[in-house]
Amino acid sequence: MSDNFDALAALWPRFLDGIVATLQLTVGGSVLAFVLAAALGIAARQDNLLVRGGARVVIEFFRGTSLLVQLFWFFYVLPLFFPGLFENREVAGLVAGIVGLGLNYGAYGAEVVRGALNSVPRGQYEASVALSLSPTRRLFRIIWPQAWAIMIPSLSNLGIMLLKGTAVASVIYMQDITFVGGVLRQRTNDTFFSYGVTMVMYFLIAYLLVLVANAAEARAKRRVGIEVPARSLFRPRAARTQGVSA
Amino acid sequence: MTGLLDRFDEIWNWDYAAAALPQLLEAFLRVTLLATVLGSVIAAVLGLVVAFVRRSAPAFVAKPVHWVMEFVRMTPIVVQLLFVYYAFTSWDPLWIGIGVLGLHYATYMAEVYRSGIDNVPKGQWEAATALSLPRKRTWTRIVIPQALRTTVPALGTWVISMFKDTPFLFVITVPELVNAAQNVGSRTFSYVEAFTLAGLIFLAASYPTSILVRKLENRLARY
Amino acid sequence: MPATDSTPAIRFENVVKRFGDNTVLDDLNFSVAKGERVTLIGPSGSGKTTILRLVMTLEELTDGYIYIDGEPFTYERRGDRRVRQKQKDINRVSTKIGMVFQQFNLFPNMTVLENIVEAPIHVLGQSREQAHERAHELLALVGLSDKADAHPTRLSGGQQQRVAIARALAMDPEILLLDEVTSALDPELVGEVLQVLRGIAENTDITMLIVTHEMQFAQEVSDRVMMFDRGRVIEDAPPRDLFSDPQQERTRAFLQAVL
Numbered sequence: 001m002s003d004n005f006d007a008l009a010a011l012w013p014r015f016l017d018g019i020v021a022t023l024q025l026t027v028g029g030s031v032l033a034f035v036l037a038a039a040l041g042i043a044a045r046q047d048n049l050l051v052r053g054g055a056r057v058v059i060e061f062f063r064g065t066s067l068l069v070q071l072f073w074f075f076y077v078l079p080l081f082f083p084g085l086f087e088n089r090e091v092a093g094l095v096a097g098i099v100g101l102g103l104n105y106g107a108y109g110a111e112v113v114r115g116a117l118n119s120v121p122r123g124q125y126e127a128s129v130a131l132s133l134s135p136t137r138r139l140f141r142i143i144w145p146q147a148w149a150i151m152i153p154s155l156s157n158l159g160i161m162l163l164k165g166t167a168v169a170s171v172i173y174m175q176d177i178t179f180v181g182g183v184l185r186q187r188t189n190d191t192f193f194s195y196g197v198t199m200v201m202y203f204l205i206a207y208l209l210v211l212v213a214n215a216a217e218a219r220a221k222r223r224v225g226i227e228v229p230a231r232s233l234f235r236p237r238a239a240r241t242q243g244v245s246a
Numbered sequence: 247m248t249g250l251l252d253r254f255d256e257i258w259n260w261d262y263a264a265a266a267l268p269q270l271l272e273a274f275l276r277v278t279l280l281a282t283v284l285g286s287v288i289a290a291v292l293g294l295v296v297a298f299v300r301r302s303a304p305a306f307v308a309k310p311v312h313w314v315m316e317f318v319r320m321t322p323i324v325v326q327l328l329f330v331y332y333a334f335t336s337w338d339p340l341w342i343g344i345g346v347l348g349l350h351y352a353t354y355m356a357e358v359y360r361s362g363i364d365n366v367p368k369g370q371w372e373a374a375t376a377l378s379l380p381r382k383r384t385w386t387r388i389v390i391p392q393a394l395r396t397t398v399p400a401l402g403t404w405v406i407s408m409f410k411d412t413p414f415l416f417v418i419t420v421p422e423l424v425n426a427a428q429n430v431g432s433r434t435f436s437y438v439e440a441f442t443l444a445g446l447i448f449l450a451a452s453y454p455t456s457i458l459v460r461k462l463e464n465r466l467a468r469y
Numbered sequence: 470m471p472a473t474d475s476t477p478a479i480r481f482e483n484v485v486k487r488f489g490d491n492t493v494l495d496d497l498n499f500s501v502a503k504g505e506r507v508t509l510i511g512p513s514g515s516g517k518t519t520i521l522r523l524v525m526t527l528e529e530l531t532d533g534y535i536y537i538d539g540e541p542f543t544y545e546r547r548g549d550r551r552v553r554q555k556q557k558d559i560n561r562v563s564t565k566i567g568m569v570f571q572q573f574n575l576f577p578n579m580t581v582l583e584n585i586v587e588a589p590i591h592v593l594g595q596s597r598e599q600a601h602e603r604a605h606e607l608l609a610l611v612g613l614s615d616k617a618d619a620h621p622t623r624l625s626g627g628q629q630q631r632v633a634i635a636r637a638l639a640m641d642p643e644i645l646l647l648d649e650v651t652s653a654l655d656p657e658l659v660g661e662v663l664q665v666l667r668g669i670a671e672n673t674d675i676t677m678l679i680v681t682h683e684m685q686f687a688q689e690v691s692d693r694v695m696m697f698d699r700g701r702v703i704e705d706a707p708p709r710d711l712f713s714d715p716q717q718e719r720t721r722a723f724l725q726a727v728l
Contacts, residue, residue, distance in 0.1 A: 060453055060456075061449065063452075063456075064448065064449040064452045064453040064456070065410070065445040065446075065448045065449050065452075066410040066411070066412075066413050066424070066444075066445070066448045067410065067411075067413075068413035068414065068416060068424050069413065069424055069427075069441055069444050069445040069448060070445070072424065072427070072428070072437070072441050073441045073442065073445060076431070076437040076438065076441065077437070077438050077441070077442075080438070121574075123570060123572050123574035124574060124576065126525075126527055126570065126574060127570060127574035127575075127576070127633075129525065129526060129527055129563075130525055130527075130566075130567060130568035130570070130637070131567075131587070131588035131592065131636070131637075131640060132560055132563050132564045132588065132592050132640070133587070133588055133591065133592060134591070134592070137591050137592075141576075141587065141591075142576055142578075145578040146577065146578060160319075160320055163322075164320075164321070164322040164323065164324075165322075166322075167322035167323075167324035167325055168324055168414060168417070170417075171416065171417065178322065178324055178325055178328070181325065181328075182328065185328075185332060191329060191332040191333040192329075192333060195325055195328055195329035195332070195333075196329075198325050199317070199321040199322075199325050199326070199329070202320070202321045202322055202325065203317055203320050203321050206320040206321070207320065210320075223578050224577045224578050225577045225578075225620050225621065225622030225623070226622075236316060236320070
């Protein structure tokens with residue numbers, strides 16, 4: 001047993017690098033995904049048919065294809081279009097990973113954003129029209145802040161799925177947590193220990209994400225006048241049944 | 247952008263694409279679809295069991311089950327696959343894949359069942375009590391039919407999601423669609439055609455299905 | 470209180486409004502003079518709220534024309550065609566129109582004060598100081614000076630509605646539309662809101678178009694009462710005449726049921 005921990009200790013620096021790699025993919029992918037989700041979600045509600053249709057095509061395309069296919073596609077195909085951009089495999093992996101994760105989960109996020117914007121009570125929209133607020137002002141100052149509180153739980157669930165998605169990054173040559181977990185397994189020959197440790201690491205990061213999301217949701221709800229009980233801040237939000245593929 | 251269009255023929259080779267297609271389709275039908283169907287069945291059944299335990303079992307059973315499922319839900323499928331693959335080296339990778347997918351998605355299905363039942367309005371339960379209906383009848387004739395309205399479409403969308411996660415089986419050498427694409431690509435040294443076709447196959451299968459699920463949802467929601 | 474200028478504030482000309490197969494307003498014609506207070510009464514579904522919503526551009530005209538201050542609004546004649554106006558032109562006129570809703574519709578992510586100054590600053594281009602000063606005046610008018618920094622969800626229904634009225638007045642509207650503004654309130658809170666509205670009627674020249682079930686209030690404040698049924702005006706008379714001696718059978722039946 002202590003051999004296992006010795007191996008773990010020896011590999012710890014590489015685990016740290018792996019955590020950094022995973023976090024790079026997770027944070028980078030999440031930021032891109034969020035920006036896309038917001039842009040596409042808003043676009044999908046516009047009256048203009050071109051804008052709405054275009055958003056719909058992008059959303060359905062990236063939701064309909066598999067993450068791994070997208071990652072491979074970006075990894076092998078992007079360098080053909082932008083040859084100068086990829087000096088080495090690690091950079092290529094990171095860029096392909098962030099782009100693939102961002103596009104894939106951004107498309108799912110767009111549905112969450114659209115649904116949340118739609119569930120703001122219609123009276124808010126009507127009061128804004130009655131006051132002659134411009135559509136931009138209406139969206140940014142009235143509708144979005146109220147939708148934000150609604151969309152956080154679903155977005156955080158997508159964030160956890162994105163985190164889980166980064167585990168495939170080892171096939172595009174990223175030395176992330178899963179990769180180092182494999183190295184540990186080879187050194188210790190103990191599958192339970194090495195992949196157990198790996199899973200615990202992912203779980204801790206995911207739980208951290210949940211805590212951050214719950215805090216953000218509590219703050220957003222307070223801004224809209226809803227009080228949130230303190231104990232619920234530590235509980236993972238239930239996986240929204242229709243949040244992902246519907 | 248015009249530079250890209252000019253280079254299209256440099257990048258894309260129709261012969262490679264044509265040669266790749268049969269192998270990709272075979273992998274798709276023999277492995278990917280099979281894994282999806284069987285995995286979904288396992289997930290649906292196991293999810294039902296878990297939902298029932300969490301709702302009706304005593305706390306000292308229900309709570310640990312809940313936290314185990316949360317742990318499974320919040321850790322990557324890939325790591326779970328590798329874990330089982332290396333721990334039980336004699337098992338067939340395809341069955342490992344089906345089992346892990348089934349377990350992982352059971353966590354989502356359990357939540358769908360729970361949500362479906364909870365969303366039946368409280369008034370329905372109260373009316374059943376007022377009419378002195380026996381518990382079993384309340385469940386089978388009142389609650390479950392109404393719970394199915396939101397449950398079935400949600401299960402449908404998770405099945406589609408599992409379908410798109412089957413490529414994760416790639417990491418334990420299961421010969422599914424993306425694995426086949428990788429093989430084809432490495433033989434011709436040109437990956438573009440293989441992966442593009444693979445992506446299109448996924449799209450062709452999942453997009454119509456998700457439209458069907460949405461139609462089903464609308465039809466069920468009409469009452 | 471008829472004004473010196475005889476152009477009507479609002480005029481409906483052959484207005485038709487259909488929702489799918491349902492014709493709610495059918496060839497409606499009426500006008501409201503500047504500074505006049507008109508109450509619309511009638512059973513639900515008779516189209517009274519639809520009229521307010523059409524004026525506030527919350528619904529689109531199916532056919533016919535609306536004139537605000539003598540100018541066509543939202544749709545106009547061009548040659549022999551009926552054409553929708555540019556949004557820019559519509560907005561120029563819609564800032565003169567204000568509306569108070571049955572459900573108050575205050576913005577929950579802002580304080581009371583922020584609710585009131587939002588549109589004056591960002592639509593009318595007032596400075597923050599100007600808007601804040603006016604907001605405090607209006608809060609005093611509706612009796613809620615101490616609630617400027619309060620959160621709307623902490624206020625009672627009556628207080629929220631009074632804030633909503635202040636918010637609408639902050640835009641200095643020429644026309645004020647009131648859509649069943651007391652129907653969602655607990656009975657003991659209705660009075661405070663009606664009192665504010667009475668004050669507006671007595672102390673300003675704002676044209677008011679009111680949909681309400683409060684018949685006593687209608688009688689006190691209105692210059693005219695219009696009885697609606699199935700999208701048509703059945704009777705149109707000063708309150709004293711309509712309430713004491715209704716000419717139409719339908720009006721009589723309605724008033725008997727309601728009063």
